[in-house]
Amino acid sequence: MLPSRASDAPFLLLVDDDEVFRERLARAFRERGYEVVTAGSVDEALEIARQESPELAVVDLRMPGRSGLELVRELHAMDASTRILVLTGYGSIATAVEAVRLGALNYVPKPADVDDLLVALARGLGDPSPQVAEDVQAPSLARAEWEHIQRVLADCGGNISEAARRLGLHRRSLQRKLQKYPPAQ
Incomplete structure (x- = not known):
């Protein structure tokens, strides 16, 4: 059951099966003024989203059971205005393209902190961000x-x-x- 929302803080759904990482990110988002609800699986996240659609979702790609890509698809189908970031330690161009095709705003490789996620969100929304480094290196x-x-x-x-x-x-x-x-x- 979701706690009742009394503030105007952006509502963020954070989904990752690594509890320590998930709670560390949640705490960092809360310190930056977000109202955060966490989930450890796709099914748990969908239950939360059915109760109240999040404004922003940070979704891990690989979780036990159903994939984070399935969650991206279902969250986008529930509410196309939800801004979704995909977070993963197993990134590739193919999965990034697939995540964006399914409705994700951007794709962030692990390890990432809350600042990396906020920069990715700004990039996905087309906002100029002074924190973004312009020296992009070619991959090996x-x-x-x-x-x-x-x-x-x-x-x-x-x-x-x-x-x-x-x-x-x-x-x-x-x-x-x-x-x-x-x-x-």
């Missing part, structure tokens, strides 16, 4: 390869055999590449 070759593999895999609907065929790789080679952590930028 390994990172570009990993992102390309993720995009092809997403285009194939997660079918590893089809993705391997399109990439010109043996299926087992592709599986080994997918087991590695994403390379640093």
Whole structure:
């Protein structure tokens, strides 16, 4: 059950399965004047959103059970005015594109703090932000390869055999590449 809202503070729904990280972010948002409700799963977040639609949602991509992308889709379907940021430690261009296509405003890789999220929100809304660094570095070759593999895999609907065929790789080679952590930028 949601607490009754008495203030005009922006209502934020924060969804992440990592309780310590979720509560740390929630505290930081509250210190900046947001009214925050947290959830540890997609189903819990949907229950909260059905009671009162959030103005802003920060959604982790990977959670046990249903994906954060499913939550983005359902939150956007419930209320298209909800501004949604996707937060993940497993970022790729393919998932960023998919998140935005489903209704997310922006995509933020972990580790991220509340200031990173507020900058991403400002960028997604098209607001100029003096905090945004303009020196964008090109990704490393390994990172570009990993992102390309993720995009092809997403285009194939997660079918590893089809993705391997399109990439010109043996299926087992592709599986080994997918087991590695994403390379640093």
